[in-house]
Amino acid sequence: MPHKTFFAFILPSLIAMALFIALPIVSVVVQSFHVEHGRILVEVESCQPFGGCTKETRVDTAAMSELKAAQPMGQFNGFGTYLNRGHLAVNEIGAILANNNGFGDIVTRIYNLPFYKALSFTLVFCFVVTPLAMALGFAIALAVNTLPKVTKGPVIFFSLLPMIITPLIGSLILYWMIQPNGIIGATLRHVFNDPTLSLRQSPALTWFSLLFYGVWTNAPFSFVVFYAGLQTVPADTLESAMIDGASRWERIRYIVIPHLAPLATFVALVQLMDNFRVFEPIVGFSAEANATSLSWMIFNDLAGDAQLFGSAGATSVLTIIGVVILLTPVLIRTWREFNHKVV
Amino acid sequence: MSQATLSHKRPLGLTILITGFIVVWVILAAFPFFWTVWGSFKVEPDFFSRESWWNAIFGVYTQRQNDGSAFTGSGYYGAWVTREFWRAVGNTAIVTVSVTVISLTLGTLGGYALARSGQRYAFWILILALVFRAMPHITLVSGYLLPFFQLNIWGVLPTSIIVLVAINQPFTLWMLHSFFLSIPKDLDESAMVDGCSRFEAFRRVIIPVMWPGVVTTGLFSFLLAYNDFAVTSMLLSADNQTMVPKISSFLGSVQEQGNVMFAVAAVVSATVPLFILVLFFQRQIVSGLTAGAVKG
Numbered sequence: 035m036p037h038k039t040f041f042a043f044i045l046p047s048l049i050a051m052a053l054f055i056a057l058p059i060v061s062v063v064v065q066s067f068h069v070e071h072g073r074i075l076v077e078v079e080s081c082q083p084f085g086g087c088t089k090e091t092r093v094d095t096a097a098m099s100e101l102k103a104a105q106p107m108g109q110f111n112g113f114g115t116y117l118n119r120g121h122l123a124v125n126e127i128g129a130i131l132a133n134n135n136g137f138g139d140i141v142t143r144i145y146n147l148p149f150y151k152a153l154s155f156t157l158v159f160c161f162v163v164t165p166l167a168m169a170l171g172f173a174i175a176l177a178v179n180t181l182p183k184v185t186k187g188p189v190i191f192f193s194l195l196p197m198i199i200t201p202l203i204g205s206l207i208l209y210w211m212i213q214p215n216g217i218i219g220a221t222l223r224h225v226f227n228d229p230t231l232s233l234r235q236s237p238a239l240t241w242f243s244l245l246f247y248g249v250w251t252n253a254p255f256s257f258v259v260f261y262a263g264l265q266t267v268p269a270d271t272l273e274s275a276m277i278d279g280a281s282r283w284e285r286i287r288y289i290v291i292p293h294l295a296p297l298a299t300f301v302a303l304v305q306l307m308d309n310f311r312v313f314e315p316i317v318g319f320s321a322e323a324n325a326t327s328l329s330w331m332i333f334n335d336l337a338g339d340a341q342l343f344g345s346a347g348a349t350s351v352l353t354i355i356g357v358v359i360l361l362t363p364v365l366i367r368t369w370r371e372f373n374h375k376v377v
Numbered sequence: 378m379s380q381a382t383l384s385h386k387r388p389l390g391l392t393i394l395i396t397g398f399i400v401v402w403v404i405l406a407a408f409p410f411f412w413t414v415w416g417s418f419k420v421e422p423d424f425f426s427r428e429s430w431w432n433a434i435f436g437v438y439t440q441r442q443n444d445g446s447a448f449t450g451s452g453y454y455g456a457w458v459t460r461e462f463w464r465a466v467g468n469t470a471i472v473t474v475s476v477t478v479i480s481l482t483l484g485t486l487g488g489y490a491l492a493r494s495g496q497r498y499a500f501w502i503l504i505l506a507l508v509f510r511a512m513p514h515i516t517l518v519s520g521y522l523l524p525f526f527q528l529n530i531w532g533v534l535p536t537s538i539i540v541l542v543a544i545n546q547p548f549t550l551w552m553l554h555s556f557f558l559s560i561p562k563d564l565d566e567s568a569m570v571d572g573c574s575r576f577e578a579f580r581r582v583i584i585p586v587m588w589p590g591v592v593t594t595g596l597f598s599f600l601l602a603y604n605d606f607a608v609t610s611m612l613l614s615a616d617n618q619t620m621v622p623k624i625s626s627f628l629g630s631v632q633e634q635g636n637v638m639f640a641v642a643a644v645v646s647a648t649v650p651l652f653i654l655v656l657f658f659q660r661q662i663v664s665g666l667t668a669g670a671v672k673g
Binding site for chain 1: 391510656
């Protein structure tokens with residue numbers, strides 16, 4: 035295809051991506067180097083007939099709005115926002131490392147810094163939910179594959195629901211059930227005979243319920259992909275393995291799993307990307323006291339009354355760096371394969 | 378897999394184990410939805426019962442407040458009429474339909490070009506799209522807000538629509554790219570030998586055969602727009618909210634008034650279209666998920 039025709043076809047799509055994906059990334063980077071203006075204070079002397087004069091410090095709103103109009107992004111701050119307590123917290127970490135009571139103390143104190151708290155939940159969510167959901171999805175796929183045809187359709191239908199559901203709505207539905215006055219929460223209280231048990235109160239239980247939600251909503255995707263993959267397992271290989279006396283488990287271990295390995299890489303990649311931006315369940319579960327994520331931190335900065343663009347920008351840039359690190363192995367592999375093809 | 382031979386030999390214990398596992402999974406997957414639908418017709422002291430969840434089944438308080446009837450539509454009335462949820466439904470309809478149509482239009486053109494180009498830069502565009510696909514939406518939103526305030530286009534539906542279209546492009550391009558690769562090259566090339574221009578060949582030969590792929594991709598574009606929370610909650614003003622941010626705003630204000638049932642009713646209302654979608658397009662959704670995996 036000639037270059038000109040190619041670009042005529044793809045230009046609208048490229049413009050959309052450049053304007054609303056590439057440019058915002060640039061804008062985020064620029065924002066992250068700026069910080070909100072400090073408040074301009076004026077001293078006002080107010081005199082009353084009998085009380086004498088008092089001096090009062092007030093925020094000069096007129097000058098503030100003027101400055102805001104002139105420099106909407108705020109003042110230049112360099113890497114200040116990145117290094118402050120809300121983000122990488124360099125000074126705090128230095129202080130913790132210099133003066134602490136052993137390894138456990140270091141971990142707890144670093145965990146209490148907001149950025150590291152969010153980062154640790156995000157990573158745990160990513161790397162716990164993805165393998166568990168894939169394993170569950172694979173198990174469901176194997177099981178569904180043995181079902182008679184009549185029941186396959188309805189089972190697949192119900193299996194799709196947790197994946198297709200709006201993340202916020204899905205997490206709300208589960209949250210209402212696990213609340214102490216919902217069906218699961220009440221049952222758990224009854225089972226453990228503990229009338230104060232609440233999944234929201236302890237950080238560990240909050241994490242557990244969020245991870246449970248993650249597996250619940252991620253498993254169907256792995257299931258569908260693996261189920262489709264199972265249909266393409268060569269029947270001859272399976273039969274010859276059976277003739278050679280391979281057991282059911284050996285057939286799965288030595289034929290089915292190697293056959294599905296490329297699919298598994300794909301599923302893992304997609305789910306890692308999606309789980310890294312975990313955000314809605316934290317809103318739905320109102321879990322911010324015990325678990326926050328990088329995306330939630332950005333949302334929180336932007337949603338407040340004083341929108342902290344600088345802070346949100348810095349977290350965004352750090353998140354993007356995280357995404358790129360996550361993608362690097364894939365990119366390197368694709369790059370090698372592509373060069374192989376060309377040479 | 379040779380079903381017949383395998384299933385004949387399966388021992389009884391294994392069959393029971395498999396059936397039990399499937400039953401547990403289906404309950405796990407489907408029960409929360411049925412429970413919420415059932416509970417949305419109760420009053421709050423029943424669905425969020427402090428005494429026993431049997432109240433949610435029998436509707437003890439619902440009967441008391443409702444002259445003996447165990448079902449009530451008051452949650453729906455409160456959400457749809459009192460709190461004007463219908464407005465959010467209308468906005469969602471506008472946003473999802475526009476996003477689907479626009480992103481498919483841009484995506485088919487772009488995906489077709491990528492599938493037929495074979496140049497080095499086509500590969501790079503696809504890789505770039507993959508990186509863009511991985512960007513958390515909220516990081517992009519934090520880049521939009523200030524410029525949109527400055528340009529005075531914050532809060533209205535068209536802004537959100539175009540943003541969602543752009544966020545959707547990487548996925549649409551990948552999906553349609555792999556779909557167009559499966560349409561033989563000879564088809565449009567022979568049309569061009571017969572004297573069509575590239576665009577005419579696309580219009581006369583490719584468009585008539587591309588609908589299965591377009592429908593599948595369209596389903597996922599629809600889902601992305603429908604399920605979005607990050608973009609619509611930050612970029613729409615309160616009057617223009619779509620369903621999902623509206624539901625989250627219910628939670629902020631309604632919970633204090635002790636009327637969380639509005640939110641439950643709204644959640645059920647927003648789930649129904651998805652339910653219908655899966656019911657009718659189950660095959661396309663499954664094939665779409667696997668198409669990306671097998672070819673991509």
